[in-house]
Amino acid sequence: MADKNKPQDGKPQPEKRGGWLSRFAPGVRKIVTRRDTPDNLWVKDPDSGEMLFRADLETSLWVTPSGRHMRIGAKDRLRFTFDEGRYEQLPTPEVPEDPLKFSDGKPYRERLAAARKGTGARDAMAIGVGEIGGVPAVALVQDFKFMGGSLGMAAGEAFIAAARAAIERDCPLVCFTAAGGARMQEGALSLMQMARTTLAIQELKDAVLPYVVVLTDPTTGGVTASYAMLGDVHLAEPGALIGFAGPRVIETTIREKLPPGFQRAEYLQEKGMVDRVVPRGELPKVLADVLSILMGGRRKAA
Structure with a gap:
């Protein structure tokens, strides 16, 4: 019995193509094919x-x-803050990597590499120099996306570099904080940055230069226990979580339910821990007014 699938005349059969649409109108297929949609649209x-x-x-x-x-990341933050989005980004100092050869199931070096690939930054801090409402200023931004904005040696060195850049340029320092605390992979070396950044702020005070803090979501841990709460003026974005330990940790410890809105920017403004809660769109104008007033007072003092 002849094989029904085998050609009877021995001649090669034409290659089968797609459905009728592609056979009769090849060009139409390209038009009606579903377009790829970006994942982040x-x-x-x-x-x-x-x-x-x-x-x-x-x-x-x-x-x-x-x-x-x-x-938001450091680039967007700097662009939103400086006049017309124009600024000069300063390099951050390099520090020894993985001094403790730390591993918490995954080597610290691998975690750093993954964070750098995901953010395009060397570490959690970025420094920009420009004008805010016509007032020259240095801005330091902490990026929560980089390992939770954790405070390590690189972040500490960046803070000191930003403070000294402000002193060198005779202008104020604005710090946008966002952190989950100290970087545990660096142990005590991370905790030392709390003291080192505090000394850098003292250098600003000795130079009679303003230091303004903008608290963003979230600002917690050792960052709150150091440079986040040492500003001349403390602004905060609406709804930002601000505190040392998180609400769940506190509730577990004291075994009580916390008040509504506890540790949020609005609650802390009511209690006097934050000077003003400012929507993001209004921040450049408010910062410009604050810096202009503080620098005007500084000139009179000088």
């Missing part, structure tokens, strides 16, 4: 669960319709 609102168009979020400075001030 939409962003989910953490509060409402609504999907937000990324371009709209960028236009609104990453503030959602529900009012949530989403976390």
